[in-house]
Amino acid sequence: MGTRAYLGYRGDDAKTPWGEFFNPEMAPLPAHVVDALHHGPQADQVLLGFDSAAELLEAGYHQTETGYGHLPNGAFQVSVRTDMPGVTPRMWDWWFGWHGTDTRRYKLWHPRAHASARWADGGGDGHYVGRTSLIEEYLGSSYAKAAIRFVEPDKIGVPAQRLGDSVAVCARLGSSEVPVDIGWFVHHIRRTPQGAEMRSRFWMGGPYVGVRHGNLFANSMVRPVAARQLPDPRDLLVHCAQEMNHLAGFLPALHARFG
């Protein structure tokens, strides 16, 4: 199992300029997320394919904005939409370059599940694309030591030149303990009349598992093992919905102070 970092604030953890934003109470799940949990796994044909990620840039909504299901290729897909009144897409761009430098910032985001964060390069605030965030967090009851390598949107087929004033946070998600990646995700944030909305999409397992700097043979060896390490899609859906909804509640104030 290995050692685990602690959840929440202890001792002097709150004695930072941003400490007052730590709120251990999280809002209930939005009703549309509860609906998605009730509906259970969805048909692959109403889920966004990894090769179709660019469709996030089109106006309107997908047939499954919040939900999950299994794909014929053995992977699973999770989608979450989060309403964010008063938020702008740029605030999220700032957040992703700011939170990873200090565990006490990372904990603001999901006070019940986030345990530790640091940059693999040991560096500080600024940009995030091209850097790897080493985090420890719970997904459901499972403790994960993860490496999140942020990539250019083009890397997952989302053309950066078409983003306009929207933001696409894209990453390769893997382990920080073994050189294995298990999935991809994108959080696309676009303006709405009331502020912004985030449309998160995860593709996990199946062909999205790969050995870092490995080859096809290594990938085929590691996939069955990696499959056992994957989170439950329902846990991932709940976690994402909770953290995005929670942070959106104070992101405008946080950004006004530190952005």
Next chain:
Amino acid sequence: MGTRAYLGYRGDDAKTPWGEFFNPEMAPLPAHVVDALHHGPQADQVLLGFDSAAELLEAGYHQTETGYGHLPNGAFQVSVRTDMPGVTPRMWDWWFGWHGTDTRRYKLWHPRAHASARWADGGGDGHYVGRTSLIEEYLGSSYAKAAIRFVEPDKIGVPAQRLGDSVAVCARLGSSEVPVDIGWFVHHIRRTPQGAEMRSRFWMGGPYVGVRHGNLFANSMVRPVAARQLPDPRDLLVHCAQEMNHLAGFLPALHARFG
């Protein structure tokens, strides 16, 4: 995995007299269905036994009108009640004889899960009892190619002469790819002060698995294999609740036009 028919309407699919009734947006699950999902599997003694199907014709309600559970014989049972204001039992009798002739009709019923339908006899509209509907649909994320052989109510122990103005749609449910049946179902529709209610009952797996035109030995061989093909009872419950609730919303108008 095999080929899959497509979900939803494409191209000229809506250019039929009934095309305007295709609505990709489905209502949220009724609250009593959500309650049943929260309750999880129920005691077999509060589930309707296959040999007691005739109890559907009695006044009042069963102890489990919506819910699911595992039976001591290795099968599972799923029950769903659907309120249908403005609907009559005869409309459902018409629907079952009408929808199976054209995939674009079948898709009206569950726009997120129904992919294909045709009659095994290649015939057109009319009756359904004694005919086999070959369908392709999702149950959760699982794609099923099914053969639904509609039978007389007496075949599952529901005496037709006691139906009165209620309707009992009864069928043997199996695969369209291999000669294996996996369960039975009945949708009993009866009048209420506001219209009608459908009480669906499924018995799946265990002794309800059988090789078509097979024998006891063949059945005992195929059961362990068939058990792995069975849907998750929760997915079946959600699917049934969704499709019946969805269609009931426009069945009176559809029937008025085409019935």
